[in-house]
Amino acid sequence: MAAYQALKQRQFRVEPSDQDDHHQQHHLKYATSSLPIKTSKYDQYGAPPTKIHSSFSSNRIIFRAWAIFLSFLAAIVLIMYQIHYALPTPVHESVNPITGQVQFSETNVRKVVRHLSEDIGYRVVGTEQELDTKNYLIKELLQLKEDAHIANLKRQQQPLQPKGVGTNGASQDLEQPWPKFDMWVQVGDGSHRFDFMSKVVMKMYTNMTNIIVRLSCGPECDQNSILLNSHYDTTLGSPGAVDDALGVGVMMEIIRVMSQRPAPKKNSIVFLFNGGEESLQDASHSFITAHELKDQVRAVVNLEACGTSGPEILFQANSRTMIDAYRTVPYPHGTVLANDLFATGLILSDTDFRQFVDHGNLTGLDMAVYKNSYLYHTHLDLDSYMETGLPQHMGENTLALATYLTEEAELINLEKTSSVVFFDFFGQFFVSYSWSTALQIHIVVGGLALLAMATQASRPTLRATVSILFSFMAALILPNLSVIFLLSLGKPMQWFSHEWLSCLLFGPIALVGMFSVQYLFHDKKASTGANELSTFSAVHAFYTICLGLASYTGLASSYVFALYSISSTLGLFFNKFRIAEAKKDGVESARVDYMTYFVASLLPTAYFSFVCFSLLDIFIPLTGRIGVDAPVDNIVAVLTGFIIFVFCPPIMAFTHRFGASMLRKMIVLLLVAHLAILLITSMFISPYNELHPKRVFAQHLKNLTSGESMMYIAHADPGPFYDPYVTELEEMFSTKAVFRSPNNNPGDWNAIYPFNQFLESYVIDTTPYIKTQTQNKTIANTDRPLTDFVHQAPQLIAEKVSYDPKTGHRRLTVLCTHPNYIWTVASFDTHLVSWSLSSSDPFPYHSHYVIRHVGGHVSDGWKLDLEYKAKGPDDKLMIELTAMETEGFGRDQERELIGSGDIGVMRKVLKTRPAWLALTYFGTTVSRFHL
Template sequence: MAQSDAPPVLKQRHPTHLPSDTSSTVLHDVDDDTLSHTEEKKPLLTNKPLPTRHLLKAAPTWLYYIGFLTLLFAAAFQAHYTLPAPVSELYNPTTGQAQFAEGNVRRIVKHMSEQIGYRIVGTEQDLETQTYLLAEIKSLEKQAEMQALRGVDGLPKFETWVQVADGSHQFDFMSKAVMKMYTNMTNIIVRLSCGPECDKNAILLNGHYDTTLGSPGAVDDALPIGVMLEIIRIMSQRPAPKMNSVIFLFNGGEESLQDASHSFITNHELKDKVKAVINLEGCGTAGPEILFQANSRPMVEAYGRVPYPHGTVMGNDLFATGVILSDTDFRQFVEYGKLTGLDMAVYKNSYLYHTHLDVEEHTEQGLPQHMGENTLALTTYLADNISLEDLDKTSSVVYFDVFGLFFVMYSMKAATIAHIALGLLALWTVVIGASRPTFRSVGSVFCSCIAALLMPIITASGLQMLGSSMVWFTHEWYSLVIFGPLSAFGIFLVQYVAHDSKASHGANELSTLSGIQMLYTIALVLGTSVGLASSYFLAMYSLFASIALIYNHQRAQARSHGSGAQNVATATVAYGTYFVASALQTPYFTYLAFSLLDLVVPLTGRTGVDAPVDNVMAVITGFGIFSFSPAIMALAHRFGHKVLKRILVGLAVAQLAILLISSATLPVYDIMHPKRVLIQHLRNLTSGESLLHVAHADPGPILPYVAEVEAIFNAKATFRSGSQHPDDWNSVYPFSQFLDSYVVDTTTYIRAHTTNKTIANSDKPLTELIEDAPKLVAENIQYDSLTGIRSMTVLCTHPNYIWTVSSFDANVVSWSLNIPVPSKEKFHYVVRNAGGYRSDGWRLDLSYHVEDAAVGAEDRLRVELTAMETEGFGKDTERELKGSGDIGVLRQIVKTRPNYVTLTYFSSVVSTFHL
């Protein structure tokens, strides 16, 4: 590393016999920003602790800097969460032109999420939604016609399609292979164009109108539907697109594992016209919409023209790792349509995502305006200005917004050149003496980083021992308070140990600041070498550290000139250097950190009961504390061991107090940050059991709620492991792999509450009284004794049931699914079927190897069939036994739900067939 410079030229009143290496001289270099004019001229040649007056000077030094950081934090908060003012007028009062109006979007969202409600594929609400959307589209077409009648020329051609199709595709998710079938899957399509010339190429805007099982889906995904309808209203009353048509896909089956988007991109007549896609999604209810996936440089460049840019390639890289257990229709368009495009979503406050609380009133004011104006600007630009032919498909592009004010985008090649330049800049600062890293200082910074990440795990362990896991869950910033002190303790502890008592405080400061620069520069080189686009983040840290060191070097030279020395820099750090180092780096990281916390903290509520969420949040918080202002590690050396020791004691005491207070006072959940509980009333037609399964989606407390369920049904719950009973939750496969159950037998409850005396007094299983249960039959059975292959046609009928799931083990040779058989060996197959309203059956042709040739044609295929009832889903009802009276099991569950719990509930039946 860099060698120390020669000592400064001192005035004659100081001793003349000085060591030649200032790194071994203990100089208390508290610079002219901290000490008086007289004191700044007197380096103190002593190894003794600082005098009391110098200790007192430490307090304002720290306070000023912490105050500055607090202001930067507040500025980043304001930039991150500010949304545009909502607009209510449909037309600009000055120009008379149609403008994007949040009020109009909210009208649509409110109707879909509250008047229609839970829009599950296959239910009556599914059909009602289609009728509503077609009526809205027809109204928009008439409005455009009225504009034409008023003499407005050049309006776009307005076309509408309704697609109803069957199909199949393989959906790999959560390390599981799911074979998807769909029947009567419905899409509604609108195209705006200038005619044949524009029709050659199209931009596709996609949003889904269906909802998942537990939610009325205001933001997921009625909001994008409302945004798309509003854009149709505006664009249909403006001059037609100049270069490309715009296709709006209102798809009817995303929550059933992306069936409708697959249907469009593989079957519809317009599929080959589409060259780029903008997918709109929602997994939160507040904050700005974010660009979180992109695979095309021209599309990213186009996004840079939106009025409120918000997105970073770091989200792209994070999503690609698979850590985020979510997926969108964007996958289908890329995989089957080979499209380039953008994936945009609402993500903040995802506590309400896929819950009964995702309603219009919880959608933040300004959010629809933000998403709408961005999408309108992006769509208009693409339609008028971009050639969609041969769009390059690449992930080698760096992009990020700067506080939502403007957007930066450049190629990975340009990034590599820039990063090389930053590396050379760092080396240059070493050559001129501005940077003085040592192996000790670089190592201490690295160890501080590790300590910052790992030390908070001690706090996480403490929470778990106190039975207070996840007490940080109700507010994203709680994790900073709960885990932050011990993370900072780890940082300063390493610096305390690494402080070189043989060198001056100033030398310690400068070498540590230089170590920060070197560590980030080394990390930058490594990230760039593997083509990591997110390495731009490391580049910022390397750059700002170099700038700060150059600033400090200039200040040191100025002081040397003032004292009569020529071009000599002392081993000190000017106080202003810390402000320079943090001025841009800290607010930008804070801006990004808000996004990370907004995404991750609510996500811990749905990652499974075995996820080590306390440890995860401890490590993430540690990363945030370390990255917030790394220069603070250098500042920690400014007043020596004694001040550092006091800081460590203060942090340790604060951490202990916070741990005890938070574990004793903070609730894990509340009304707006609820615990996710899954309820399934499962009737097994083969075994005769009628069981209520209660599962949860996080490692937080569940037993208090289980006790409430036991009291409702006057029955004791038994624990049932998901690993030992993997088919219990087949209705929601592959999510089922995370679900352990507490199971309550509801038979006694049903018999006690029925008005039908036959049911009450009968010893027969209640499941025998269920009518129109789903059935499987095999037809056209054939067996080839030479090949050992058995073939059949499997027919399923499921009147008034939806979302059937068939599971079986077989060595499949061929089938009628439009999917390659995934294995040449015996394999566990799970085939999920979803269909539109009144899709009451399906067919599957199947051939498989018989295991035992002696059995031959009698080697029957064992299939377990699960189907979901159409009742429930927000209406608090379920199918009951004929003449049984008011015995609804789910009705009681919903009625007695505590306010800290949100339910995903449904009734299923399961049967075993030997075909």
């Protein structure tokens, strides 16, 4: 306190330090206004000091002003971090020991997750693991049904007690019905068109399994049902603990809770455990187009995951009723920003929600776990990496939704709409309102902004407003210079290993761009205070204009601009109030009081920090799977520049506070710091590590037409790949790898079409290795292609072939047999006239077709009727057929050539996989047929 009083009494003046700024001598006369350090009565409001002891004092005050303000911003970020990632404490008991009420238990969910992901493993459609999963779920659900029946019997045997008393914490009124527990196992065939990743895929499926449970109060509840969906299958290369064993476990636990308490009063609830989402949403399509309950379902809640930790987010919603229902959850986390972002297609992902909307005309909510997406669809999607509290978070939210939707919600005549604004307020409560209400709010916000200008609280100039626009552009553009520098060093994706690294690598240069523009636009004819106020006012005008444009286009996410505009408006009114007294003493009124920055920054910085964590959690890991040609460094650089610009709007005005000379010094300091950061990170940081792996795909392909046996190694991002990984494989197999361009060889990865468009491959001939490893002397010494020894290979046969010379149309039935193989892909080029697929008509022109077939365990074949324009009866159709082998999905097995012994090509690749690499591996055959 003594030091504080001493500083109060210190007086100083500042000599001009910049000949180009004749107002520099006054640059501190208001700089420390409202700081805890002030030199006199007048300094508090900006009166000029009278004496100086040294430039050191002024620099110290400037440093302290920046330090306090930046510390304030840092504190906001830390608080928002804690709030953003907070998860509830897990519940271990199935029944509350105090009330006796059944309760949602994370422990029960994890038992399901561990069994599915660890005991069963990779649950790819068509494998034995899929069958094991189906049998396990049926057994567990039947046990839940029996448990509910026993609980009901115990309830009926207990004496009648007053409401609110009893072992389950509910009324012991025996007239209150217990839920009716119905169960179905649906196995179906079908087809649908699936447009994804800018490609058209025709899907066929057979023996696709769904397990369905319904809880209701009887026929009066069954006419209107809410659907709760998750999928129990997994993608290639992943045990799927969070995606989507977590959703399955949550649904099973909700069934346990709801089946042991009074029945729903208004609507029934249908639980769909679908067996084929990763195969491009076949099982959900089968349910919503063919199951007997489809016409009773009015809305859907879908549970998904593309990460392993943090809170799940509501990222798709399409009706006001369902959005309002989300208000009832205890831990809301969702914003229309995610809804609008997902609708753009920038996020290369999709969920079953699409099938329910497109084919069932349903409205609903799509919720997903998304943090730590580095482990998504990899071998690391395990229970051990699922964050503690996550199952409880998703479970309690979903249970609250299920309770409200079955007890209170009106599910009749739900209408789709994208004109609803919704967001959670720091995870504490959920806000939703109509677009008409949003427009009214925006008009009020805009009116207040105009009032601020009319009362001279806001004083934007054209020069300052243009500078804000240019600062925004500079913040987006200049980080790309860092990209050029890093790529010249051969260091792409340096930011990938941690989400926050992008801000460290590109943030300083974005600030340099913003501040440089402000330096160039600093009006040397005006006082420093006038520059400061006009820039602050220009920020206010910028976001108000953005609000108007976004409102005009009907963008629901425009509520963010409203928040920024109103915060600046309040800050400017606060500033007008603060300088009112100083004006009485003759102090310049065209300036910004120091405390104004805290007032104007609090809400925008807090809210954007909260949202920013989600942006980084989604986009940084996503860059590891959007293709080798994607300019991911530039994408992240631009994203980071945007974050820096929006993070604290008033900071551009603050840069003018100490004059142009100090602003120039800050720019130089930021440039030096930025260069140092780039050099240090490029020397000591790798883009990949064990928990932030590079995604690599390995395919052992046997071309039955050419006789080649090849190992394809591909990656899905532009980060380091050939050296060191491919070079290690070359040494392992004693063979040089050959680069394969995806543009010239589009069918190389047809087994995973359409994702194959993002891959770039190197190919290794495995024939020499197989011959040296096999114990079969015939194979070791043969000159025949090794593919000749592959038995029971997939086949295509033409049946019912005919040609009509009048129309020039050739007809045939294509019969495919693929014993012991799963996922087949048929591709061909022709002008189709008709086919037997019921999902859509062929294109009315010559086109390339890709038809994917997936069958549940066991499915050994399919057929397809085709009619196409032919030049004559002998103008046969050339079809390339790719088939995936059933072995190798988590059980360290690979199909062997008959009599050759354990070849182990894929096993060798798998066991030598470096820790920083996530490997998705499978074996395939490819053949060409002229039918």
